[in-house]
Amino acid sequence: MVTLNELSWQVLRGQKKVWQKMVIVKKAKAKGELFEALRSLRKELATKEKLPPYMIFSDATLTQMATDKPTDLELMKNIRGVGEFKLQKYGEEFLTVIKSYIS
Numbered sequence: 001m002v003t004l005n006e007l008s009w010q011v012l013r014g015q016k017k018v019w020q021k022m023v024i025v026k027k028a029k030a031k032g033e034l035f036e037a038l039r040s041l042r043k044e045l046a047t048k049e050k051l052p053p054y055m056i057f058s059d060a061t062l063t064q065m066a067t068d069k070p071t072d073l074e075l076m077k078n079i080r081g082v083g084e085f086k087l088q089k090y091g092e093e094f095l096t097v098i099k100s101y102i103s
Helices: 006-012 032-049 059-068 084-102
Strands: none
Touching (some): 032 084
């Protein structure tokens, strides 16, 4: 059972307004320096191949690379968006950037 006090009734009758402070938490961009380095490599490759950057790897794929930091081709296969073709074509170059970031 809910019991209302005088202030509650005033709110219900529209005589008083209730304000609630909202805190908006933006999703942290856990991308950082490694993500930017991978993004830069992607842009370089895309320019060289005359492709839009997302055709090399999506931002989501680069984010996962920056988070998981694979150190070999076998681990890179676990990254969403990295298929066999892209692994063979771009894998070593992206691994080089990741390894240099780690060390």
